[in-house]
Amino acid sequence: xxxxxxxxxxxxxxxMAREIIDDDHTTVKFDVKxxxxxxxxxxxxxxxxxxxxxxxDIAKNFKIEDCVDLYTxxxxxxxxxxxxxxxxxxxxEVFTLHIDRQLDEVVTMFHLLYYAKDFETFIKxxxxxxxxxxxxxxxxxxxxxxxxxxxxxxxxxxPPYEIYPYYFVRGDVxxxxxxxxxxxxxxxxxxxxxxxIKKTEKDVYIIDENVYDKRVxxxxxxxxxxxxxxxxxxxxxxxxHIDYPFWMKDTIFDKYxxxxxxxxxxxxxxxxxxxxxxxxxNGLGEIKTLSWHKPIRKGYWPWLKLHNGVxxxxxxxxxxxxxxxxVDVVSLAQTYERIIREAIVKGYCEINGKRFELKKTExxxxxxxxxxxKIDKDIITDVTDKDRVEAYRYLLIVMKACLGLNVFTSDKxxxxxxxxxxxxxxxxxxxxYKLQKRLVDLVVLFKRRLPSYTKDDLLFPGVKIDNIVVDKxxxxxxxxxxxxxxxxxxTDEEMKKTKSDMVFMVRKRRLNxxxxxxxxxxxxxxxVDCVVRIFLGPKEDHLHRLIDINRNRLNMVELDSFLYKxxxxxxxxVRDSREMHNLVRDRIMTRDLWKKIDGITDMRDLLVxxxxxxxxxxxxxxxxxxxxxxxxxxxxxxxxxxxxxxDNMDLTILDTNRKDLVMDFRSTxxxxxxxxxxxxxxxxxxxKFFTPNMKxxxxxxxxxxxxxxxKTRWNRWVLKHYDMVHMTxxxxxxxxxxxxxxxxxxxxxxLLNVDI
Numbered sequence: 067x068x069x070x071x072x073x074x075x076x077x078x079x080x081x082m083a084r085e086i087i088d089d090d091h092t093t094v095k096f097d098v099k100x101x102x103x104x105x106x107x108x109x110x111x112x113x114x115x116x117x118x119x120x121x122x123d124i125a126k127n128f129k130i131e132d133c134v135d136l137y138t139x140x141x142x143x144x145x146x147x148x149x150x151x152x153x154x155x156x157x158x159e160v161f162t163l164h165i166d167r168q169l170d171e172v173v174t175m176f177h178l179l180y181y182a183k184d185f186e187t188f189i190k191x192x193x194x195x196x197x198x199x200x201x202x203x204x205x206x207x208x209x210x211x212x213x214x215x216x217x218x219x220x221x222x223x224x225p226p227y228e229i230y231p232y233y234f235v236r237g238d239v240x241x242x243x244x245x246x247x248x249x250x251x252x253x254x255x256x257x258x259x260x261x262x263i264k265k266t267e268k269d270v271y272i273i274d275e276n277v278y279d280k281r282v283x284x285x286x287x288x289x290x291x292x293x294x295x296x297x298x299x300x301x302x303x304x305x306x307h308i309d310y311p312f313w314m315k316d317t318i319f320d321k322y323x324x325x326x327x328x329x330x331x332x333x334x335x336x337x338x339x340x341x342x343x344x345x346x347x348n349g350l351g352e353i354k355t356l357s358w359h360k361p362i363r364k365g366y367w368p369w370l371k372l373h374n375g376v377x378x379x380x381x382x383x384x385x386x387x388x389x390x391x392x393v394d395v396v397s398l399a400q401t402y403e404r405i406i407r408e409a410i411v412k413g414y415c416e417i418n419g420k421r422f423e424l425k426k427t428e429x430x431x432x433x434x435x436x437x438x439x440k441i442d443k444d445i446i447t448d449v450t451d452k453d454r455v456e457a458y459r460y461l462l463i464v465m466k467a468c469l470g471l472n473v474f475t476s477d478k479x480x481x482x483x484x485x486x487x488x489x490x491x492x493x494x495x496x497x498x499y500k501l502q503k504r505l506v507d508l509v510v511l512f513k514r515r516l517p518s519y520t521k522d523d524l525l526f527p528g529v530k531i532d533n534i535v536v537d538k539x540x541x542x543x544x545x546x547x548x549x550x551x552x553x554x555x556x557t558d559e560e561m562k563k564t565k566s567d568m569v570f571m572v573r574k575r576r577l578n579x580x581x582x583x584x585x586x587x588x589x590x591x592x593x594v595d596c597v598v599r600i601f602l603g604p605k606e607d608h609l610h611r612l613i614d615i616n617r618n619r620l621n622m623v624e625l626d627s628f629l630y631k632x633x634x635x636x637x638x639x640v641r642d643s644r645e646m647h648n649l650v651r652d653r654i655m656t657r658d659l660w661k662k663i664d665g666i667t668d669m670r671d672l673l674v675x676x677x678x679x680x681x682x683x684x685x686x687x688x689x690x691x692x693x694x695x696x697x698x699x700x701x702x703x704x705x706x707x708x709x710x711x712x713d714n715m716d717l718t719i720l721d722t723n724r725k726d727l728v729m730d731f732r733s734t735x736x737x738x739x740x741x742x743x744x745x746x747x748x749x750x751x752x753x754k755f756f757t758p759n760m761k762x763x764x765x766x767x768x769x770x771x772x773x774x775x776x777k778t779r780w781n782r783w784v785l786k787h788y789d790m791v792h793m794t795x796x797x798x799x800x801x802x803x804x805x806x807x808x809x810x811x812x813x814x815x816x817l818l819n820v821d822i
Contacts, residue, residue, distance in 0.1 A: 098220065099663050101185075105221055106656060108192055108208065109229050111552050112201045113158075113373045117561045125197035128190045136187040142177040149174055154199065158374055161202030162483040163313075164463050172203045173313055179211035180318070188215065205229055209308050213681065214318060222677055224656040226304055226490055227297045230373075231550040233490040234297045235572050236282075237371030239275050240553045243570040246271055247554050251568065262573070262779060270569045272547065277575050278777045284383055287364045287496040289348045292577055293341070293692075294494050297548060298650070298685035305681050306333055307489045309732070312439040312460050324712070325736055327434020331509050332742040334438075337493070338502050339623045343604060343691035347698060347769075351608045355507065356500035358396050358468070361386050366495045368485050373553070378485055379470070381497070392468055399464045403508075406436050406461070410512050424512065427741055433512050437461050437505055465501055510620070518751040519744075526707055526759035528591035529632065534704055534763045537582035541692050542770040544578050547571040549655050569657075575774060578687045579643070586639040588706055590632040595709040597738050598639065600626040601746065602690075605699040605764065615755075619746035622703065625689060627735045629709060643689055648732055650683025682732045693767030700767055705760040710739040 107118045116122050131150075134143045154171055155161060163169050175195060182188040188211070195204045212218040227234035242261055246253060251265060258264070262274025277292060293299065310326055319326060342353055356362075367380040388396050409415035413425045415436070422432045439460060470484025485495045492498050551570050560566050584600065603622035607613055613621070626646040630639060644651070654662070654677065691698070715737055733742065741747050745755070 099666075101189075102221055102663055103660070104189065105208075105212070106224060106660065108196050109205065109224050110656075111556060112205055112229055113552075114556060114561075116197050117556070117564045121193045121196060124190055124193040128194050130191065130194050133187070136183055137178065137181045138183055139177070139181045142174070142181050146174050146178045155203060157200050159200060159202075159480060160372055160374065160376065160483060161200055161206065162481060162487045163206075163489075164466065164483070164487045165481060168203070169313065172207050175199065175203055175207035176210050179207055180215060185217045188217070202230075210311060210314075213308055222659065222680055224659075225297075225653045226301055228549050228552060228656050230490070231548070231553040231572075232370065232372050233488060234300065235548065235550050235553065236275055236369045237377065238369065239273050239572050240371065240550065242273050243271070243550065243554050246273075246570070247568060259779065262776060268569075269567075270571060272571045272573055274573045274776050274779075276776045276780055278774070278780045282367055282369050284365045284367055285363075286348075286350065287366070289350070290341075290344055290496075291494075292543070292575060293344045293688070294496070296576060296685070296688065297546075297574070298576075298653070299688060300490055300493050301653075302650075302684050303337065303493050304489045306330075306732075309682070312462075325431065325742070327431045327438065328742055329732065329736070330438050331430065331434050331506075334502050335506050335509065335620065335743070336623060338499060338506055339603075339621050340688070340691075341499050342621050343602075343623060346604055346608055347692035347694065347767075349608055353499050353503050355503045356465075356497065358387055358400065362469075362497055362500075364496050366485065366497065368491070368494060370485070370491065376482055378491070379482060381470075381484075381495075387468055395464065396468045399461070399468055402461050402464060403504075406433075406508060407511065409436070410508065410515065413515065425515065427516060430509075430512065430741070433509065437508060462501070462505065465504075469497060469501070506620070513748050516748055518749050518754070521754045521757065524705075524707075524745055524755065524760070525757045526596070529594075529596070529706055530589045530758040531704060531706060531761040532587040532589050532636070533585075534587075534702065534761055535585040536702060536763065536765050537584075539579065539582055539690055539693070539765060539767045540770055541577060541579040541690055541767060542772060543575050543774070546574050546576045546652070548574060549657065573776075575776065576687060577692055579690045582643045584626075584641045584643075584702075586641075586704055588632060588637040588639060590634060590637060592632075593634050594632050596630050596632050596706050597709050597735065597740075598626070598628055598630050599624065599705050599707070599735070599744070600641070601703040602765075603701050603703065605701045615752065616750050619750060622746045624743070627733060629734055629737065630706075632706075644686060646686075646689070647734055648679050648683050649686040649689070650679040651686050653680065690767055693769045695769050695771055697766035697768050700765050702763045702765050703760070704763075705745060707738075707740065707744075707759065709737075712737055712739055 104121075107121060108116075111117065116125075131147050134140050137143045149171060155168055161168055161172070163172070179188060179191055179195075182191055192204075192208055192211075195207070209223055212221055212223060223229075232240065242263065246263070251269075251271065253263065262272075262276060264272045266272065282288065282291075310330055316326070338353065345351070345353070362381070362385040363383060365381045365383040365385060368378050370378040372378065405415070410424055410433070414421055414423050415432075416422070423429050424433060466484070466486045470486050485491050486498060486501075548571060549569070550572050551566050551568075554566070554568070554570055556566055586598070601622040602625050603618055604613060626641055628641075628647050630637075693700075735742060735744075745760075
C-alpha cells in the first residue's frame with residue numbers, strides 16, 4: 067500500500083507542472099523539480115535574511131495588500147491585511163502556538179496560503195512571507211499548507227531538525243560549532259578529543275552529542291533520553307500535528323481523512339504504550355498519572371538554546387505545580403476536565419443549547435474534540451455566525467499552561483516557551499507522558515461505557531491462525547549524523563554564494579534493531595478479504611510479575627496492520643520489519659536531496675525508493691523496545707478479522723495502477739469500520755475473548771551491548787587523567803577520590819551555627 071500512495075503522489079506531482087507568470091510578464095517554467103527546489107530554498111537558513119535573489123525579487127514585486135482577487139476567500143485576505151496594520155510577531159522572536167495572539171496570526175497566514183487561487187499565487191505569497199514575516203510562523207504555516215493543498219502533493223519538505231536544529235541539538239553542541247566557525251576550524255586538538263570533534267576529508271566537521279555526559283542528568287528518568295530525545299520520534303509527533311492540527315476545521319480536511327479525532331486519541335495512547343515498553347527495558351515502573359496537588363518528583367533539563375540566545379527553561383526535581391501565579395489556571399484545567407468527565411458519565415454534553423451524545427462507538431469523535439480540540443461552530447445550526455463556540459477550550463494547552471508557559475497572564479509576544487510548548491520537543495519531557503496518562507484515562511472511562519466485544523465481534527468463521535514464527539529480536543545502539551549547518555550563521559561572503567563553506571554534523575546515539583521477519587500461517591475455508599493486526603506488549607511488569615490482560619491491553623503497541631486477501635486453504639503471510647505499514651527509514655539529508663533532484667528525470671522513482679512514508683511514517687528503528695542483554699519477555703498478538711469496509715470507501719485506492727486519486731493513509735485500518743486499537747480498546751471479557759482467528763505467542767527481545775567511543779572518551783577524561791593534576795598541590799592521598807581537590811569537609815560542624 068505504501069508503494070501505492072507514493073506512486074500516486076509522484077504521478078500527481080508530475081502532472082502539476084505548469085507555467086508561472088511573474089509580475090514583469092516574463093514567463094518562467096517551473097516543473098515539479100523546480101517547484102521542489104524553490105520550496106527547499108524557502109526553508110534554507112530560515113533564521114537569516116533570504117539569500118536567494120529570485121525569492122527576494124518576487125517578494126519585492128508582490129504587493130500583497132492589493133491582491134485580494136488572487137484568493138478564493140476575500141475575507142481571509144482582508145483579515146491578513148488588518149493583522150499587518152495592527153502589528154505581528156517580529157522576526158527573530160520565538161513562536162509558539164500556545165499564545166492566543168500568535169496562534170491567531172499563524173492560522174491567518176496559513177489561510178492566506180491555503181486559499182491562494184493557484185500555485186503561482188501560493189508561491190508568491192510564500193516568498194513574501196519568507197522575507198517579511200516571523201520565521202517560525204512562516205515555517206509552520208508553509209508546512210501545514212504544503213500538507214493540505216492539493217497542488218502541493220508530492221513536494222518534500224526538509225525534516226524539521228534540519229530547518230531548525232535548535233529544537234533537536236543540545237545548546238553546548240551548537241556553541242562548539244560556532245567556535246569552530248569563528249576560528250575557521252582551528253581548535254586545540256586536546257579539546258577536539260574531549261568533545262569528540264572530527265574533521266573529514268571533505269571538510270565536514272562532526273561534533274559528538276555525548277549522551278554519557280552526566281551533567282544533564284537529574285534523575286533516573288534520564289536513562290530514557292535516547293528514546294524521548296530521538297529526532298525521528300519527535301519528528302513523527304510533529305508531523306502528526308501538522309497533518310491534524312487541533313485548530314483546523316473539518317471542512318479543510320480531505321474527505322478521506324476521516325476519523326480525525328479518533329486517530330488523534332489513538333496515536334497519543336500508542337506513544338504512551340511505546341514509552342512504557344522503554345521504561346520496562348530500563349527497570350522503571352508504570353507511568354504515574356499527573357496530580358495537580360503533588361510535586362513533580364522527576365525534573366528535566368533540556369539543555370536546549372534557541373536561535374535568539376534564550377534557553378528553554380529547565381524544571382528541577384520536586385517541582386510544585388500550584389503556585390500563587392497560576393492557581394487560577396490550574397483551577398480552570400480542573401474545571402474543564404471535570405466537565406468532560408461528567409459528560410462521559412452522563413452520556414452527553416450540551417454546548418450552546420445543542421446536545422452531543424457520548425454513548426456510541428462513533429461518539430469518540432466528539433470526545434476527541436472535547437479533549438484535543440473544540441466543537442466547530444459550523445456544525446451548530448442554531449447559533450449565529452458571530453457566536454464562537456469555545457465552551458471547551460483545547461484541554462491539553464490549558465494543562466501545559468499549568469506546568470510551564472502561562473498563556474493567560476504572560477506577555478502575548480515575547481515569551482520563553484517551555485519544552486512542552488513546542489511539538490518538536492514535547493516528547494522529550496517525562497512529564498508529557500504523565501499528562502497524557504491523565505487524558506488517556508478519559509478515553510478509558512468512555513470506553514468502559516461500551517460493552518465488551520462478544521464472540522461474534524471477534525470470531526472469523528472458517529479462519530484459524532495455525533502458527534506464528536518470529537525471528538530472533540535483537541536491538542543495539544548505533545550512530546547517526548544530523549546536519550545542523552542551518553544553526554550556524556553565514557558570513558556575508560557565504561550569503562552571496564548561497565552556501566556555507568563549513569558543514570557541521572552532530573553525531574547522536576540512537577536505538578536500532580536487526581531486521582526480522584514474522585511468518586503467520588492462516589487456514590481459511592474460503593477466499594475472503596481480511597484485516598491483519600499485529601501487536602507487541604509486555605508480559606511482565608518491572609517487578610517480573612505477570613500482567614493481567616485487562617491491565618495490559620493499553621500497553622499493546624500496534625506493530626503492523628494491513629489488508630490481505632485470503633485464499634482457500636493454507637495461507638502463509640510473511641511480513642518483513644522493514645516493510646511493515648507506515649514505517650519510515652532514515653530521512654534523506656536535504657543536501658543529498660538537492661543532488662538527487664538534479665540527477666533524476668522521474669520524481670516517481672525518488673518517491674517510491676527513497677522517500678517512502680516520508681511525512682507520515684513512524685521510525686522503523688523504534689519498532690522494538692531496547693530489551694535486556696539476557697532477554698526481555700514480551701508477548702506478540704495477532705488477529706485476523708473480516709474486512710468491514712467503511713461506507714463510501716473505494717478499495718481501488720490501493721490499486722498501484724490508479725492515477726486519479728492522491729491518498730496518504732497513516733493507517734490502513736481506517737478503511738475498516740472497527741475502532742482503532744481493536745480488540746484492546748475495550749474492557750475484555752476473558753470468557754468470550756479467545757477465538758481461533760487470534761493467537762498469542764511469547765517472544766524475547768535481546769539487547770546487544772556495545773562499547774561506544776563517546777563513553778570511553780568521557781571515562782578517559784576523569785579527574786585522575788587531567789593533565790594539570792601533577793601541577794596541583796596535594797597534601798594527602800586523595801588523588802583518585804571523585805571530589806573537588808580543594809574541598810575540605812569538616813564533618814563535626816554544626817549546621818545550625820552556620821551564617822546564611
